[in-house]
Amino acid sequence: MKLTPLSQSLVLHFGEMGSRWGLNRTLGQMYAVIVLTEAPLNADQISEALQISRSNVSMGLKELKSWNLIKLQHIPGDRKEYFTAPEDVWEIAKTLLVERRKRELDPTLTSLRDALVQEPSSSEDVYAQQRIREMHDLMEMISSWSGELENMSSGKLATLLTLGSGLSKILEAKDRLLNK
Numbered sequence: 001m002k003l004t005p006l007s008q009s010l011v012l013h014f015g016e017m018g019s020r021w022g023l024n025r026t027l028g029q030m031y032a033v034i035v036l037t038e039a040p041l042n043a044d045q046i047s048e049a050l051q052i053s054r055s056n057v058s059m060g061l062k063e064l065k066s067w068n069l070i071k072l073q074h075i076p077g078d079r080k081e082y083f084t085a086p087e088d089v090w091e092i093a094k095t096l097l098v099e100r101r102k103r104e105l106d107p108t109l110t111s112l113r114d115a116l117v118q119e120p121s122s123s124e125d126v127y128a129q130q131r132i133r134e135m136h137d138l139m140e141m142i143s144s145w146s147g148e149l150e151n152m153s154s155g156k157l158a159t160l161l162t163l164g165s166g167l168s169k170i171l172e173a174k175d176r177l178l179n180k
Contacts (some may be wrong), residue, residue, distance in 0.1 A: 001037075001041070001045045001046075001048050001049045002049070003033070003049050007032075007033075007036045007037075010032055010036060011029050011032040011033055011036070011049075011050070012029070013032075014028040014029055014031060014032035015028045015029035015032070016028070018031075021096065022096075022099075022100050022103065022104070023063075023067075026050075026052060026056060026060055027060050027063055027064060029050055030046055030050065030057065030060045030061070030064065031064060031069060031070075031085065033046055033049050033050060034046070034064075034070055034083055034084065034085045035085045035092070040073045040075065040082035040083060040084045041082060041083055041084075042080040042081060042082050042083070043057045043058055043061060043080075043081070044080070046060075046061075046083075061083060064083075067095070067096075067099045068095050068098075068099060069085065069092065069095055069096070069099075070083045070084065070085055071083065071084050071085075071086070088154055090154035090157050090158070091154070093157075094149065094150055094157075097146050097149060097150065098146070098150050101143060101146050105139060105142065105143055105146075106143070108139060109136065109139050109140065109143065112132055112135055112136040112139065113136065115128075115129065115132050116129060116132055116133060116136060
């Protein structure tokens with residue numbers, strides 16, 4: 001399988017962005033190939049497209065499955081496993097949000113909760129717990145908000161994001177009126 005120049009440039013970019021999204025470069029590239037290819041792909045095709053070892057692809061596919069970013073698909077008459085990404089990019093975004101929350105936000109919230117139940121032994125600890133409470137409350141709001149986003153339809157998510165810039169302008173106008 002050979003990538004077109006258009007796909008190749010995006011695959012390289014997704015590889016660079018992968019580390020910023022919580023994935024490594026190879027996973028980012030693999031995911032880009034799967035997302036940008038209409039037909040389901042098997043490990044050999046992904047290996048050929050990216051010029052990486054079959055074993056590296058196998059490990060990457062396991063990781064992408066653990067992130068719930070790809071779906072296994074069987075083709076009648078073919079013993080190979082094929083993989084696809086959700087058609088809806090909003091579903092991909094929601095999945096990334098959910099998985100990152102599980103891997104990053106939830107363990108941090110647990111640590112913050114553990115710190116909050118400890119009895120402060122000094123004025124420094126009292127101050128630290130105050131700051132921990134603020135971080136905890138913010139992260140709880142983010143977690144709750146992301147849970148709501150997870151359950152929204154793609155159409156509602158698009159509408160919500162479209163409203164974002166309008167809401168910002170409304171809040172700025174409200175602030176100007178209140179500060180007169």
